[in-house]
Amino acid sequence: MVKEKDGPVAFSLNGKWISWAHTVIALAGFIGALIVGCKLHYLKIVKNEHYGYPQEWFPSVSATIGDRYPERSIFQLFIAITSGPRFILVGLWYLLTAKLTAARPGSFAPKFVGVVGLLRTFLCGGWVYITSTDDHDFHDIFMISYLVCTLPWTLGCLALSPPNRQAIKYRKVLASLFFGTLVPLIYYFIQHKVHKVAGAYTKYAFFEWSLIIYDVLFDAVTAIEFEGLQIQVVDTNGLGKGQTTPFVDTVAEKSKHSSSDEKRQVGEILSTRFSAGDLFDAAAEVYTGFVFWSILTSLGVTVWYFPLWHMGISGYEALIMTSVAPYFLGINPFQRFVGNNTHIFHLLSLLGIAAYFVTEPVTRLFGVGAGVFFTCLSYAGSFFASRQDSVRMEAKISGFSLGLLASAVAKFANHTNNPIWPIMNADNGGWNKTGLVLAILAVLRAARNQTAGGGNQKAAMDGQHGSFIFPAFGLAGLLFGLHSMLSDSSTMITWVWDGFPIKGPIAVPHGAYTLLAMGAGFLIGMFKENWASSWSFYGIGCFGTAILYKNPGWLGYYGALVLATYLMALVPSFIKSAAKHPPARTFGTAFLIYNIVVLAHVWVVAYAFVPGGPLLRERTDIVLTLTMLLIGAGVFSANVYSQSVRQRPEAPNRRRFRSYFIYILLTLEVLSGAIAYIRFPTFDYTPYHPEDKVLTAGIWTVHFALDNDMWSSERRMRDVIKELEIDVIGLLESDLQRIIMGNRDMTQFLAEDLGMYADFGPGPNKHTWGAALLSKFPIVNSTHHLLPSPVGELAPAILATLDVYGEMIDVLVFHSGQEEDVEDRRLQSEGIAKLMGDSPRPLILLSYLVSKPLKGNYNTYVSEQSRMKDIDPTDWDRWCEYILYRDIKRIGYARVSRSTITDTEIQVGKFVVGDKEVGTESTNRRVKEREVRPGWRFPDMFKGKGVRGHHYHVFKQPRYFA
Template sequence: MAPRIKDGDAVVAINGKWITWTHTVFAYLAFFSALIVGMSLHFRKIVQNEHYGYPDEWFPSVSATIGDRYPERSFFQVFIAITSGPRFALVFLWYILTSRPKSTLPKVVAGVGLFRTFTCGGWTYVTSTDDHDWHDIFMISYLVATLPWTLGCLALSQNRRAAKYRKVMASLFFGTLVPLIYFFIQHKVHKVAGAYTRYAFFEWSLILFDVGFDAVTALDFEAFEIVVRDVKGVSRGQLKTTADSVLEKEKGKPVGNTFGQGFSWGEVADAAADVYNGFVFWSMCTALPVLVWYFPLWHMGISGYEVAIVAYAAPLFLAIPALRSAVIRSPRVFQFLAVSGLFAYKTQDPANRLFLTIFSLSCTLITWAATLYAERANSARLETRIFGWGLGLIMSTVSKFAFRTNNPVWPIMHAENGGWNKVGIALAILAALRSYRQPSVSGGDYFPSSGKKGSGALAGLGVGGLFFTMLSLLTESSTMIAWVWDGFPVRGPIAAPHGALVIFVMGAGLVFGLYYPRVAGSWTAFGIGSLGAAFLTCYSHWAGFYGALTLGFYTMAVTPVLLGSAVRHPPATSFGIGGVFMIFMILFHVWVVAYAFVPGGPLVRERTDWLMITNMLSIGAGVFSAAVSNSSAPKHKPISPNGRKQRSYYIYILAVLQLIAVAVAYLRFPTNNYTPYHPEDKVATMGIWTVHFGLDNDMWASERRMRDVIQELELDVIGLLESDNQRIIMGNRDVTQTLAEDLGMYADYGPGPNKHTWGSALLSKFPIVNSTHHLLPSPVGELAPAISATLDMYGEMVDVVVFHSGQEEDPEDRRLQTEYLSNLMGSSSRPMVLLSYLVTKPLEGNYNTYVSDISGMKDIDHTDWDRWCEYILYKNLKRTGYARISRDSITDTEIQVGKFVVGQPESEEEMMIPEEMVPEGLRFPQLFRGQGVRGHRYHVFDEPRYWQ
C-alpha cells in the first residue's frame, strides 16, 4: 500500500517540556559558567568597583561578570546564543497553547515575548563596556517588557499548578527589586563598603527567578509533542509516535484563565480611558495655581488674578438642577469642555492662557463631581471611577517624575521646553470618547434610603482636606523629599530614585483602600496617618520620610472611603464645600510663607504645623461622616464577579505605572561624570543668578533655557535664588533636578518648603563634602535662606555660601542678617566665595559689614558701582575674572560670574590685564561677546574683566 504522502511518517517526536528544560539549562549555564570562570581567573578585578575592592567587596555583579573580560564574556555569549533557539520555541509553544479564536491577548503576550528575546540579545552582545547607553536602553526595555510578559502569562495560565509556581516566581522577582535598589543606593550614593556585594546577590537572584518563571512552562508543555514528519517517505522505517492522538486530544481544551474567562480588551480600553481622564483632571488642577502665581510674581504684589482660584469651588454650580441633570445626562460633552485647557499652550498671551485654564478646570471639577454622584447607584462603577481618578493622580505624578517635575501637558510647556501637548490632547480626546457614557441610575439605591448618611458639611470638609493633601504633597514625588532634605552628606532620600518609592506607596495605599475600606476608614488608620503627618512636619532625613510614606499611604487608602461618603449627599454640598475649604487651605499654605506681602499674613507666619493640623482635622471630619454612613451598611459586602474583573484591569494599569516609575528611577539615578570644565588649570568658575522660580517673562517653564546658558558659560558652581517651587502655587516643581542631571552637577536645595522661605540652591561640579541650611534672623519681613557648603575643589576644601537677604522694606532684618552672615563667613579660615543677593549699594551701608575685617571677604570688583542685589565676594582665593551676562527673557535678574584659581595665593595687586594676556583656560567664552547668543551677552562692561 502506498504511503500517505499528505500525512507522512513521524520521524522524531520530542515532548514539549524538553524545549523548556533546554532553555532553562542553557540560560543558567550562560550565567553561572561565566561566574565560575570569572571567579577563577579574574576574581579581584570583577569584584572591584569605583569605590571599593577586595576584601570589602567579595562577590561580583552580573554585569561585571558577563561583560567585562575574556574568556567569561565568551562563555556567556556562546551559551546565551544556544539559548535563543529554545527561547523562540518557548514563546511559539506558549502562543499555540493559549491562542483561541477572537482572542488578542495571546498575540500581545507572544509579541512581548519576542521583544524580550531580542532585547535580551541587545544587552547581551552590546555590553556596558562597548556602549553604555545602548546597553542600558536594551536592559531597561527588557525589564519594562518583563511586567506585561509576567502578567500576560499569569492571565493565560491554564494549569493551576503552573499558575501557582508562576505567582511564586513573579513575587520573588519583583520583591527582590526592593532590596536590590536599596543596596544600589547604599553603594552609589552613600558609598557603603560591601553594599555592592549585597546588591550583587540580589541581582543574581533576579536571574534565578526570571529564568525560573519561564521554566514553569515545562508543566504546560507536557501535553505537547513536537513531531518531525517525513511527508515524502524518504526515511521510511523511523520512529512513529502517538503525537496525532495527543494533539487531537488536547485540541480545543478550554483555557483556565487565572483572572477569569472574560478578559476583554474593550474593558481594558475603558479602564485606560478612565485613568487618562483622571490624569487630565490632575493636570488641570495643578496647572491653574502655576498660572496664577505668574501674575503676582511679575507684578511684585497682589495682581487681582489671584481670584482665579475660586474655580476650585465650581461644584457649587451643581446646586442648579438643570446643570446637574445636563452633566449627568451628557458627561462626554462636559469632558470635552474640560479638555479645552490642554489647548491653552497655543495662546501666547499669559492672561488668555489663564482664562482658558480657569474654564477648563471648572468644567473638569463639575464633570468629576457629577459623574461620581451619578454612579452612586452602582457600586462597581463608582469604584472604578474612584480607582481611575486615583490612578490618574499616580499617572500625573509618574509623568512629572519622568519629566523632572514638569507635567508635559501644562500650559507652561510647549515643544521648545519639553512639552508633549499635542500627544496629551490626542489621548485626552480619545479617552473622553471612550470613557464617558450616560451613567446607570437604576437598579436600586447603592445607599439604603433608610440608612444614615452622616453630615454633608463634614463629608465636604473631608473631601477638601483629601484634595489639599493630594495637591500639596502627592502631585510631585519629590515634594515630601524636599521637606525632609537637610543638606550633605546624604542622610535621607533623594528625588531619584526615592521618588519611585513615594509612587509605589501611593499605589499600594489606593489598592488597600479599595480592598479594605473599613480598615482604611477606621480611627486607628486616621491616627496612624496623623502620626505620619507629624513626623513629616517635625523631622528630617529618614524619620521624616517614613512619616511622609505613612501619610501618602493613608491619604490614598482613605480616598475611596471619603469619596464614597461624599456621593451620598448632593454634590453641591459635599464637593462644593470641599472646594471652598480647598481654597481656604491654598490661601493658608501661601500665607505661611508670603506673610510679608498679604493682609493678615503675620497671623499665620511660619505656621506649617497649624496648616497640617487643620488639614488632618478636616480629613478626620470626613472620616467621622463616613463612619456614620457606614454604620448602617453591611460589614462584608460581596464583590460581584464583574467587579473583581474590573478591578483586575485597573491593577494591571497600576502595575504598568509602577514599572515605569522604577524604570525612570533607574534612568535618572545620578551617575554623572562630575568633571569641571577646565581641570588642567584648576579653575573654578562660579556664578549667582536669581531665577524667579523658573518661569520666564512669557510664562513658559525656563529650565532648558537656564541649562543652556549655564553650560555655555562653563559654570562649575552656581547659586540659584528664588528657586523653591515645591508648593501648590508653583506647581510643586524643582528646577535643580533638570539642571543637575543635564549638566552633571551635584545639587543642594534648601531650606526646604516647610521652612517658609523662597529658597536657595547650590549646583556644583565639585563634590559637596558638607552643607548646612540657614534661616537668618527676620523679626519683621520674610525669612532669609542661606546654604553654606564645603566643596572639594581639586583636593582643596573651599567654602561656598549662597544667600538671599531680606527685602528693602525691612532694614532691621537686613542689618541682623548682615551681622549673622558676616560672623558665619569670618568663622572659617578656608578659602571662601559668597554668591549672594544683598539688597545694598556698593560701598554703602551693610556692604561695609559684608566686606570687612569681621568677614574677611573682598568684593570681586569694588569698582562696579552699578549693582544693587547680586554680589560675589571672596577670600583666600586667586580671583582672575569677572563678568555680567544679560538675562534675556528668562528672569528679571542678570547672571554674575567670577573665575578663581584654586591652590594659588590671593593676589595682593589690583592690576587689571587685557584678555590677550590671560591663559585660554581662564578666559570667559567668546560666545557672549557683541550681540551674544539668544539674548545673552556681556553687558555693563560689554566684556569680561581680568586680573593678574
C-alpha cells in the same frame, strides 16, 4: 500517541527536555563567563569607579559578561545557542495555555503572554549583543525594557498555570524571590553610587546574580508541565487535545465555595476574560483623571506669575475660585443637564490644556481658569450622576485616583514639570498637542459608556444620612492633601532633605517609592474601603503626618510614605459619601474649603506680602492640623454612611472592570521604576577646565523658573549656564514645592542635564523662597541655615564644603531679606559674617544682599570678622547680587544679561584652585584679556550682542585681575 495511519514518527522528544536545555545552556553561559572572567581578569572585573580589590571582591554581571574577551564571547555564544530552546519554550507555553487546556474560546491572555515572551527574547538579545561598553544608552534601553516585560510575563505565567501544585508553588516562590531581591539590589546600588560605600557593589553583585538565577529557574518550572507533552515529527499534521484546566479557572471555581471574600475577589479578577475594549474604557477614565489633575495643578502656577511680578496681590488670584463651579449644580435643570452630558463639560475643560496656544499670559491664565471651572463641574456632576451605579462610580473614582498617580509619574519622567501644562511648549519639553489629542479621544471614548443619571436634588436625598458639612469638609481636606503632598513624587522628599552627606531619600530614585505607596493606597481603598475610612487607620495617617513634619531623613520619609498610602486609600469612601448629598452643597463647599486651605498654605511663606499674613507666618503645623481635622470630619461621615447603607448584591461586572485598573496601576508602577533607573544620577561629574584648575562660580535669582512670558525656563537656564561654563552656581528664588509654584523642583533637570551635584536649600516646610546650589565638584558636606528675620521674610543660606581639585573650598549661597525690613537685613548680615568668619577654609559667597557697595551692611559682609573680599570693589552699580571671596585666587568677573528668563542678571567669577605658581593672593589690578591664559577666559560668544539676549553688560566686557 500518533496513530499508525497518520504516518511514521520520524522524531520524538519529551517537552521537558526543551526546558532543561534552555536552563542548562543559559546558566552555562553566565557561569562559564564568570569562571573565565575570574580566572583571567579577576582584579579588573571586580574594580569599579570607586574601589577595587580587596574592598570589592565579587564581579557584577555586566562587568563579567560585557567588558572583556574571551568571557564576553563565551557568554554570547551560549546565549545564541539558548535562543533555539527559548523560542520553542515560549511556543510550547502558548500551545499549552491556549490550545491544549480548557481555556475559554477567544481568550486573549495566552496570546498576550506569548507575545510578551517573544518580546523578552528579542530584548535579551539586545542587551547581550550590545554591551554597556559598546553603547551604554542602548544597552540600558534593552535591559530596562526586558525587566519591564518581566512583570507581565511572570504574572501571566502564574495566572495561566495549569493546576499543578508543585509547579505553582515553585513559580510563586521564584517570583517572590525575584521581585523581593529588587529591594536590596536597589539599596546596595544606592549605597555604592550615592554614598560610595566600600564593598556595597560586591553585595549588589550577589543580588544581581541572584536575579539572573531566579529568572532562569522561573522558566525552568515549565519542565513539570511540559513532561506531559511530546514533540513528534510525522508526515502529516496532528491535533493535540488536552483536558487540563487553567489555574485561574480553578481558583475562580474554588472561590465560589470559599468563605473568604478576599479570595473570592482575587479569584474573580484573575479569571476575568481579557477585553481590549474594556481596557480602553479603563484607560480613558484614567486619562480623563490625568487631565483633571493636570489642569487643576496648573492653575496655581499660572496664577502665581502675576503676584510674582506685582510683588503682592495682583487681583488675578480671584481665579482660584473657579474651582467652586459645582455650586452651579444647585440649579436643578442645569444639574440634570451636566449629569447627563458630562462629556460636553469634559471637552470644555480642555481649554485648560489648549491654553498653551496663547502666548499672552493674561489670556492664557483665563483659559486655565475656564478649564478648572469646567473640569471641577464635570467631575462633581459625574460623581453625583453615578451614585446609584456601583460599577460606573468605581470606574470614575479609580480613574480619578489613578489620574493623580499618572500625573505624578508624568512629572517624575519630565523632571517635575507636567508635559501638558500651559507653561510648557515644544521648546521647553512640553507634549501639549499630543496630550490634547489623547484627551479628546479619552473623553469621547468615555462618553460611549455614559448613561443617563443626572437625577435631581430630591433624588439625592435617597439614602442620605447626616449633614453635608462633614463629607464636604472631609473631601476638602483630602483634595488639599492629595494636591499639596502627592501631585509630585519629590515634594515630601524635599521636606526631609537635610543636605550632604546624604542621610535620607533623594528625588531620584526614591520618588518611585512615593509612587509605590500611592499605588498601595489605591489598592487598599479598592479592596478594603471600610478599613480605609476607619478611625484606626485615621490614627495611623495622623501619626505618619506628625513623623513627616517633625523629622528629617529616612524617619521623616517613612511618615511620608504612610501619609501617601493613607490619602490615596481614602478617595473611594470620601467621594461616595459626598455623592449621597446634593452636589452643589458637598462638592461646591469642598472646593471652597480646599481653596481656603490652599491660601493658608501660601500665607505661611508669603506672609510679608498678603493681608493678615503674620497670623499664619511659618505655621505649616496649623495647616497640617487643619487638614487632618477636615479629613477626620470626612472619616466620621464615611463611617455613618457605611453603617447606614444596605448591603446590595455585587454587580457581576464590577470586579471585571477592577482588573483593568489594576493592570493600569501595575503599568504605572513599572514605568516609574524604569524612569527611576533611567534617571539615576551618575555622580561622576567633570568641571569645564580641569586642566587649568579653574572654578567658575555664579549667582542668579531665577524667579521660580518662570520666564517673563510665563513659560517654564529650566531649559533656557540650562543653555546659558552651560555656555558660560559655570562650575558652581547659587540659584535663588528656587523653592517651587508649593501648590502656587506647581510642586516642582528646577534643580532636578539642571543637575541631571548639566551633570552637577544639587543641594536644595531649607525645604518648603522651612518657609523660605528657597536657595539652591549646583556644583560640578563633589559636595562633601552642607548645612542649611535660617538667618534672623524677626519681621520680614525668612533668609535661607546653604554652607557647603566642595572637593575642588583635591582642596576643600567652602561655598555659601545666601538670600537676604527685603529692602523694607532694615533691622532684619542688619541681623542677617551679622549672622552671615559670623558663618563666614567661623569657616577655616577658603570661601566664596554667592549672594543676594540688598545693599549698596561700600555702604551700610556691605561693611559687615566685607569686614575683619568675615575676612572676605569683594570680587570687584570698583563695580558701583550693584544692589542685590554680590560675589565675595577669601583665600582663593580670583582671576575674572563678568555680568551677563538675563534676556527674558528672569528679572535679575547673572554674575560670574573665575577662580584658580591648587595652582602653586599663581598662589592664593589676589590683587585689584586689572589686566587685558590677552594677558590671561586661554583656559582662564570667559567665553567669547557673549561679547557684543551675545546670543539669545545674553551678553556681557554694564562694563560690556569681562574683567580680569592679576
